[in-house]
Amino acid sequence: MEWMAWTAPTAGFFGFIVLVLAAYTVWGIRSPSLPRKGLLPMSTTRGDRLFVGLLGSAFLHLAWVGLTDASVWVATALSLLLLVFISRWG
Template identity: 65%
Template sequence: MEWMAWTLPTALFFAGIAALLAGMTLWELVSPSGERRGYLPIQTTRGDRLFMGLLGSAFVHLIVVGLTDWSSWFASAISLLGLILIIKWG
């Protein structure tokens, strides 16, 4: 049985997720957000978009790392781009 090897890019990716969650918590405490509608088919708050972006990014990252021979730096870059797109314009 093979275990997943934690590479530096993967560890940084998940550390970034923890930092985003902490930052969003502080931001929501200081300035609560309202709902708005972007390209997603529902009205969302900043927290909703962060959650959806993180969920999608984690799946994309794990799929790329698990099913391809691509660099985990590339997986992190694709995941980060998707996260930014959802948070900014979702």
């Protein structure tokens, strides 16, 4: 990853995204997901909820960096909680 001059947190973040996508792909092949209605205003599959959770986490990070001077690790923890919440109850 040296050719892109990534920092360790950036490489870790994208590595995590790749691992989550790979895990969800294997999980989807082994156990196909049926759409269900949760807290989101539409029927969603596991992959839909992952996508919505990742988008929400990205917007949360952007807002955190833009509006506060606090540590980005707090935003990371909040993003993980948001992702788990949407995946479970979304």
